[in-house]
Amino acid sequence: MLKTLKQLIKLLHRWTGLAMSFLFVVWFISGFIMIYHTFPKPRPQLYFHDLNSFSGHDSIQSPHELFSTHKVSSIILEKVNDKAVYRTPGRGVSVFDAASVNAIPPLSLTECAEIVRSNFSHPIEKVEELNDFDQWIPWAHYKTHFPIQKFWLDDDKGTQVYVSSSSGTIVQETTLKSRVMAWLGAIPHWLYFKQLRLKAALWSDVVIGLSAIGCLACLSGFVLGFIRLKRFKRGAKWNSITPFKKFWYRWHHISGFIFGFFVFTFILSGLMSLADLPNWIVKTEKEINYYQLWNGSCLSSQQELIGFNKLIQQKDASSIKRIVCRKVMERTFYEVYQDTPDQSECYIVDANKVKPLPPLTQLVIEKRMKELLPQKQYSIHFLRDYSHYYSAKKRVLPLPVYEIELDDTYGTTLFVHPQTGELLKVLNRSSKWQWWLYQGLHTFNFGWFRQFEWLRQALLIFLSLGGMFVSISAFVLGIQFIKRKI
Numbered sequence: 483m484l485k486t487l488k489q490l491i492k493l494l495h496r497w498t499g500l501a502m503s504f505l506f507v508v509w510f511i512s513g514f515i516m517i518y519h520t521f522p523k524p525r526p527q528l529y530f531h532d533l534n535s536f537s538g539h540d541s542i543q544s545p546h547e548l549f550s551t552h553k554v555s556s557i558i559l560e561k562v563n564d565k566a567v568y569r570t571p572g573r574g575v576s577v578f579d580a581a582s583v584n585a586i587p588p589l590s591l592t593e594c595a596e597i598v599r600s601n602f603s604h605p606i607e608k609v610e611e612l613n614d615f616d617q618w619i620p621w622a623h624y625k626t627h628f629p630i631q632k633f634w635l636d637d638d639k640g641t642q643v644y645v646s647s648s649s650g651t652i653v654q655e656t657t658l659k660s661r662v663m664a665w666l667g668a669i670p671h672w673l674y675f676k677q678l679r680l681k682a683a684l685w686s687d688v689v690i691g692l693s694a695i696g697c698l699a700c701l702s703g704f705v706l707g708f709i710r711l712k713r714f715k716r717g718a719k720w721n722s723i724t725p726f727k728k729f730w731y732r733w734h735h736i737s738g739f740i741f742g743f744f745v746f747t748f749i750l751s752g753l754m755s756l757a758d759l760p761n762w763i764v765k766t767e768k769e770i771n772y773y774q775l776w777n778g779s780c781l782s783s784q785q786e787l788i789g790f791n792k793l794i795q796q797k798d799a800s801s802i803k804r805i806v807c808r809k810v811m812e813r814t815f816y817e818v819y820q821d822t823p824d825q826s827e828c829y830i831v832d833a834n835k836v837k838p839l840p841p842l843t844q845l846v847i848e849k850r851m852k853e854l855l856p857q858k859q860y861s862i863h864f865l866r867d868y869s870h871y872y873s874a875k876k877r878v879l880p881l882p883v884y885e886i887e888l889d890d891t892y893g894t895t896l897f898v899h900p901q902t903g904e905l906l907k908v909l910n911r912s913s914k915w916q917w918w919l920y921q922g923l924h925t926f927n928f929g930w931f932r933q934f935e936w937l938r939q940a941l942l943i944f945l946s947l948g949g950m951f952v953s954i955s956a957f958v959l960g961i962q963f964i965k966r967k968i
Contacts, residue, residue: 488709495706498699500960505692506699506745506953508670513748514946515667517939521674522618522660524652529601530803530823534561537800542566542580542790546781553780556808559790562589562650563596569649577649586650594631594645601652604637612644617669618656619644620679627653686756693753700746707738730962734955741948748949751924754916764912767892775854776896776905779809789816789831796836797829811850811903815839824878828901841901847884850903859889865897870928871909871917872897879906 545557545568558569559580566580579586589597595606612619612630619630627646630653635641640658645651656664668674678685710725723739726732738745758766793805793816804819806826817826828839844862851860865872865885872879879897883906886896893911898904909917921927931938 488706491702491706491709495699495702496963498695498702499956500963502692502696502699503953503956503960506696506749507950507957509748509752510946510950510953512667512669512671514943514950515663516671517942517946519660519663519667521664521668521672522654522656524655526823529652530819533803534564535800536561536566536794536802542794543583544788544790545578545580545583555777555780555810556806557781558804558806560804563593563600567650588629588647589645589650590647591631593650594647595633597645597650597652598633598635598643602635602637602641602643604635604641607634607636609633615676615680617676618642618654618661620674620676622680622682624653627651690753690757693749696749697746697753700742700749703738704742704746707735707742710735730955730958734952734959737948737952737955741945741952744945745949745952747923748945751920751922754919755924759912759915759919764915765892766910766912767890767894772894772896772908773905776850776898777810779812781807781809781814788834789814789829789836792831792834792836793818793829808902808904811842811846813839813903815902817902839901842903844884847886847898847903851886855888861887861889863887864900868932870922871895871914872907873927873932 542559554570556571558571559566560569561567562577567586568578568580568583570576577586578584591609591611595609598606610632612632613628615621615624616632624630627648629647631645631647633643633645635643640661642654642656643652644654646653664674673679673685673689678688724732724735726735789807790805794802797818798820801820802818804823806817806819808815808817813830816829816831818829819826829836830839831837844864847862851858863885864882866882868879868881872883872885880899882900884896884898884900886898888894888896893909893914895909896905897907897909899906926938926941931941
């Protein structure tokens, strides 16, 4: 029985390793590159600085007429080619002329070219109209932006810029370097091939399936490595633990012991970036959508939207580049962006006067909790520093913040902005496990590594090189096995 089990483990490791070894090599090489270069994306900071300010701008119309067809909790005012426009949030393109509150027609090629010229100093070399996806816009939500004008710039970087005719926004920017690095890094690592990535469900299933096979290859190899282990004798060389004499067998066995566990955690964490933990392992709450419950107030009346003109008239319009009207916790307020897209000043318009938005006390937050979640017991803390789960790695999250821990079976934690009252983030026991299984194991974004980026990168490089050697040795052994069979 034991002999049969050993044979099954050997066969499992041989065939899963044969199937996955080359992909492992690709994943580790591309993962090494992704420490420094990821998939190309536009730079919002650059484009924000090139937005025109509202200095000298005429009065604009209140956008209250939009709410008969658009139920939204916020609306954005900014400029496109010196024309004030309203934008409604979401992936769908909804842009309106602020002077007439009519939907703007698709921008002409000339207007799109003007957007490019205002953001880039180099001349346009050529342009192509896209009505379908390409390798650098492989997500289905770009469909609402078509037609997209693709511009080639006459510079030494090989810059290509994608401008949406529907929204007037730059939806993608690539250079020759970013495209080459993406082909070596993000595209093979995430399997971001256009035809596959557009089929989101299929792409997810493929990545999860390949990762699951990879996990089986790692686990079976680890077990088989222990089975083949020789007893270490006193005074013997450290590498005498392996019975293999041939180079690639010997070093695949040794490197598998040293780095095999990390290879497994890298593959498992890659799988967990897309897969959810089963409900029988960690229960998740499906009855309550906390974001909608807490932030779901909709702008509805003209009275709520009188502040756009007041802000432009009473504040320094020469520095205002974007105004966002929002409604959270039944309070309508305005976020004014001047220097950066990540920082704003918040105001209310009271009796036609512009005043700073007052912060919310803990008593107000507790009152909100009793109104929305009367059956829930909770505790509130004022969080002044980032934690494992509340961090600014991917997007800028404000500090300080109210941390509300619910006493429920799901381990729910809410993070609420102390000034705007917006619910910024929701965590539960499942998402915390998910965080450790993905962010923790895949990027080491915790503890000391959060404070010392060089240490985190050094560890990732070291383990990636080790995993790369394990994978290369497995690939070579696989090729030798195929040659023998042939």
